[in-house]
Amino acid sequence: MIKKSDKIHHAHCHGVAVADVMGHTNARKIRRAVGIGCIVNAVLMVLKMVTGHYGHSDALVADGFHSLNDFAADLIMLMFVGISFRGPDSRYSYGYGKFETFSTFLMSSFLIIVSLIIGYEGIESLVGYSRGMELEQPDIWTVIVVLFAMAAKEGLYHFYSSAGKKAGSKALVANAWHHRSDALASLATLIGVSFSQLFGPAFRVLDPVASILIAVFILVAACRMIAPAFGELMECSLPESDSRKARECVENTAGVDSVAHVRSRRNGHYKVFDVGVCVSPDVSVKRAAEIALAAEKSLNDEFGPYVLPSVSIIPAEE
Numbered sequence: 243m244i245k246k247s248d249k250i251h252h253a254h255c256h257g258v259a260v261a262d263v264m265g266h267t268n269a270r271k272i273r274r275a276v277g278i279g280c281i282v283n284a285v286l287m288v289l290k291m292v293t294g295h296y297g298h299s300d301a302l303v304a305d306g307f308h309s310l311n312d313f314a315a316d317l318i319m320l321m322f323v324g325i326s327f328r329g330p331d332s333r334y335s336y337g338y339g340k341f342e343t344f345s346t347f348l349m350s351s352f353l354i355i356v357s358l359i360i361g362y363e364g365i366e367s368l369v370g371y372s373r374g375m376e377l378e379q380p381d382i383w384t385v386i387v388v389l390f391a392m393a394a395k396e397g398l399y400h401f402y403s404s405a406g407k408k409a410g411s412k413a414l415v416a417n418a419w420h421h422r423s424d425a426l427a428s429l430a431t432l433i434g435v436s437f438s439q440l441f442g443p444a445f446r447v448l449d450p451v452a453s454i455l456i457a458v459f460i461l462v463a464a465c466r467m468i469a470p471a472f473g474e475l476m477e478c479s480l481p482e483s484d485s486r487k488a489r490e491c492v493e494n495t496a497g498v499d500s501v502a503h504v505r506s507r508r509n510g511h512y513k514v515f516d517v518g519v520c521v522s523p524d525v526s527v528k529r530a531a532e533i534a535l536a537a538e539k540s541l542n543d544e545f546g547p548y549v550l551p552s553v554s555i556i557p558a559e560e
């Protein structure tokens with residue numbers, strides 16, 4: 243009996259062990275790429291904020307806050323990617339995945355506040371402008387800095403997407419697109435500063451308009467990040483399609499009469515499934531344990547290494 247329960251325990255841990263090995267190689271590659279992005283974002287942040295402040299462009303300062311956010315995101319990823327891939331131990335028996343989730347939640351909250359402040363200041367400038375207050379002309383340096391930032395971001399897009407493809411990391415490829423969208427966001431700033439630079443006072447209003455646009459951009463990005471992080475922290479169920487797939491593969495396991503329940507949640511990189519299966523009350527404990535093991539294996543086969551299945555046996559009626 244003791245031997246059998248050992249075997250089940252081993253099956254539980256199997257997915258974790260594989261994921262752990264994959265995680266370490268990936269984590270190192272991701273970390274190196276993110277480190278480079280982090281440095282670029284820090285440089286852009288300082289350049290944009292200083293030039294924006296002294297060069298009289300709200301939009302460029304707002305853009306600088308966006309870079310501050312990107313820099314913070316990179317920093318969090320650098321600090322937590324290693325931790326979140328760490329396998330379970332006696333202190334955190336489900337692993338450390340939620341460290342990353344929690345930091346994402348914190349960072350997005352911060353970002354929402356920043357976007358509201360930028361938006362408020364942009365609206366304040368617009369109201370002042372509508373009352374006849376003259377807006378200051380952005381400096382020529384603001385145009386140069388924006389162009390430089392856009393080129394740097396497009397470069398990071400190419401670097402991340404090729405590094406992501408090599409490491410087989412979807413996170414890095416997603417990050418690559420983030421860099422490209424940053425370049426596009428800076429286009430609003432570019433239009434704001436260059437039009438008011440080239441075409442005179444009538445176009446200076448484009449600068450606060452651009453800063454409001456960027457605030458909206460940051461707000462939307464923050465809400466998109468905070469929603470899944472909040473869901474995970476609150477143990478929201480996995481998408482319906484995942485539960486359906488899990489139910490199907492357990493139902494197709496030999497010896498399973500029916501599936502009583504499928505409960506699911508996400509824990510960091512893992513999909514967690516708690517499945518109750520009904521088996522004939524006449525089968526031996528040994529056979530029931532084999533059925534549970536086979537059901538867990540089918541979930542592992544279906545969802546890959548990042549799944550924590552747990553199958554419990556319920557005696558079927560009659």
Ligand SMILES: [Zn+2]
Nearest residue numbers: 308312420424
């Ligand atoms: Zn960004």
